[in-house]
Amino acid sequence: MKRRTVLLGSAGVAAAAAAGVVLWRPDDRGAGHDAYFTRLNELLMREGPGHPVMLIDRARMNANIDYLANSVGPDKTYRVVVKSLPSTPLLQHVMARAKTNALMVFHRPFLNEIATRFPEADVLLGKPMPAQAAALFYAKLGATPFDPSRQLQWLIDSKDRLDEYHALARSRGVKMRINVEIDVGLHRGGLPEPEALDALLETIRGDAEHLEFAGFMGYEPHLTGVDGGLEHPAVVAVLERYRAFIARAQSIDSRLDPATLTLNGAGSHTLALYERDRTMNDLSAGSGVVMPTDFDTPLLAANTPALFIATPVLKRYDELRIPGDPWAAKLMQWWDPNRQRLYFIYGGYWKARYESPSGVPDPLYHSTNQEPLSTSASVDLAVGDHVFLRPTQSEHVMLQFGDLLVIDEGAIVDRWPVFQQTG
Numbered sequence: 001m002k003r004r005t006v007l008l009g010s011a012g013v014a015a016a017a018a019a020g021v022v023l024w025r026p027d028d029r030g031a032g033h034d035a036y037f038t039r040l041n042e043l044l045m046r047e048g049p050g051h052p053v054m055l056i057d058r059a060r061m062n063a064n065i066d067y068l069a070n071s072v073g074p075d076k077t078y079r080v081v082v083k084s085l086p087s088t089p090l091l092q093h094v095m096a097r098a099k100t101n102a103l104m105v106f107h108r109p110f111l112n113e114i115a116t117r118f119p120e121a122d123v124l125l126g127k128p129m130p131a132q133a134a135a136l137f138y139a140k141l142g143a144t145p146f147d148p149s150r151q152l153q154w155l156i157d158s159k160d161r162l163d164e165y166h167a168l169a170r171s172r173g174v175k176m177r178i179n180v181e182i183d184v185g186l187h188r189g190g191l192p193e194p195e196a197l198d199a200l201l202e203t204i205r206g207d208a209e210h211l212e213f214a215g216f217m218g219y220e221p222h223l224t225g226v227d228g229g230l231e232h233p234a235v236v237a238v239l240e241r242y243r244a245f246i247a248r249a250q251s252i253d254s255r256l257d258p259a260t261l262t263l264n265g266a267g268s269h270t271l272a273l274y275e276r277d278r279t280m281n282d283l284s285a286g287s288g289v290v291m292p293t294d295f296d297t298p299l300l301a302a303n304t305p306a307l308f309i310a311t312p313v314l315k316r317y318d319e320l321r322i323p324g325d326p327w328a329a330k331l332m333q334w335w336d337p338n339r340q341r342l343y344f345i346y347g348g349y350w351k352a353r354y355e356s357p358s359g360v361p362d363p364l365y366h367s368t369n370q371e372p373l374s375t376s377a378s379v380d381l382a383v384g385d386h387v388f389l390r391p392t393q394s395e396h397v398m399l400q401f402g403d404l405l406v407i408d409e410g411a412i413v414d415r416w417p418v419f420q421q422t423g
C-alpha cells in the first residue's frame with residue numbers, strides 16, 4: 001500500500017472519530033424553573049428561612065389522598081403508613097380527609113407518640129418489634145385513653161417471638177392482640193406456610209386472658225409494576241397464598257369469622273390492584289400521598305409529586321471549576337453543554353433527585369454541606385434563588401428538615417412539626 005493511501009486512510013478515520021465524538025456529545029437538557037417553581041421560589045425568597053426546607057403542596061396531596069382512598073373503597077379499611085408520613089398534623093390531615101382511623105406503625109418512639117396524640121386510633125405494627133421494645137412501649141405509656149388491649153395489634157413473625165410476647169403479657173398483666181406476619185412471596189420473613197400457624201394459634205387459644213388472635217399482615221411490594229390486574233399470575237399467587245392462611249386459621253377454629261379479623265396487605269405501589277378483590281379487608285399506603293420519586297410506578301401514575309426539598313443557592317460561577325488541573329474542567333465544560341455553570345447549594349446529598357432547574361447532571365462530587373451543581377447556560381439562577389429536589393422516599397428524609405412548610409395557592413398556609421426519632 002502506498003504511503004499516501006495510508007495517510008489519507010488515517011485522516012478519514014480521525015475525521016469519522018471526531019464526527020462520532022460530536023454526535024455523542026450530550027444534548028443541552030437544562031431549563032430554568034417553570035411557572036410552578038418560579039412561584040415557589042418567589043414565595044421562599046419572601047418568606048422562607050434561608051436554609052433547606054421540606055415543602056408539601058396541599059392541593060396535590062389532597063388529590064393523592066382522594067385517589068388512594070377511592071381505590072380502597074368503602075368496604076375496606078384504609079390504613080395510613082406512619083413511617084412514610086411522620087408528622088402528627090400531616091397524619092391528622094390524611095386521616096380526616098380519607099375518613100380513616102387506622103394507622104400502621106414501624107418505630108417504637110412513634111408508637112408512644114401515636115398512643116398519646118391519636119387516642120382513638122386503631123394501630124397495627126408494620127414490623128415485628130423486639131419484645132424489649134414492646135416492653136418499653138408499655139413502660140412509657142402515660143395517661144392516655146388509648147387502650148392497647150383493644151386498639152393495638154402487635155406483629156408476630158414466629159413462634160419464638162410469640163413466646164417472648166406471651167411472657168411479657170403475663171409479667172405485665174396485659175392482653176396483647178396478635179397479628180401474624182405471613183410470607184405471601186416477598187420472602188422478608190413471617191410464617192412461610194399455613195401449617196406454621198398451628199403452633200401459634202394453639203398458644204394464643206391457650207391463654208385468652210393475655211393473647212388474642214387479630215389477623216394477618218401479608219406485604220407484597222414484589223408486585224410493584226405488574227402489568228394487569230387481579231388475573232395476573234403473580235397477583236393470583238399472592239392472593240391464593242393469603243387465602244390459604246385464612247383457611248388454615250378457620251380449620252383450627254371453625255368459629256373464626258374473617259370479617260372480624262384485620263386482613264392487611266398492600267402498599268402505595270400495589271393498593272389499586274385490589275379494588276375488586278375481597279381477600280384482604282385492610283390496605284396500607286403512605287408514600288403515595290406525597291409521591292417521592294421511588295413511587296413513580298404504574299398504578300400511581302395518576303398521583304402528582306407533592307413533596308419537595310427547597311434549598312438556597314449560595315454561590316454561582318459562569319464556568320466549571322473543579323480542584324486540580326484547570327484543563328480537566330475546560331474539557332468537561334467543552335464536552336457537556338450541561339456543565340457550563342456551577343452553583344453551590346446550601347446542604348445536599350439527601351436521598352433526593354434534582355427536580356428544578358431540570359436537566360441537572362449528577363454532581364461532580366457529593367457534599368452534605370455545600371453540594372456543587374453544574375447546569376447548562378439555559379439555567380440562570382442568582383445567589384439566593386432556590387433549587388428544588390424531590391426526595392426518593394419520604395420515610396426518614398422527611399425528618400431531616402424540621403417543620404414541613406405546607407403550601408397552597410402560592411402561600412405558606414401551615415407549618416407541621418415532624419416526629420422525633422427518639423423518645
Ligand SMILES: Cc1ncc(COP(=O)(O)O)c(C=O)c1O
Pocket residue numbers: 081084104126127219265266267268269284285286287288
Ligand atoms: C408492612 C408494610 N406495609 C405497607 C407498606 C407501604 O408503605 P408505603 O405506602 O409508604 O410504601 C410498607 C412499606 O415499607 C410496609 O413495610
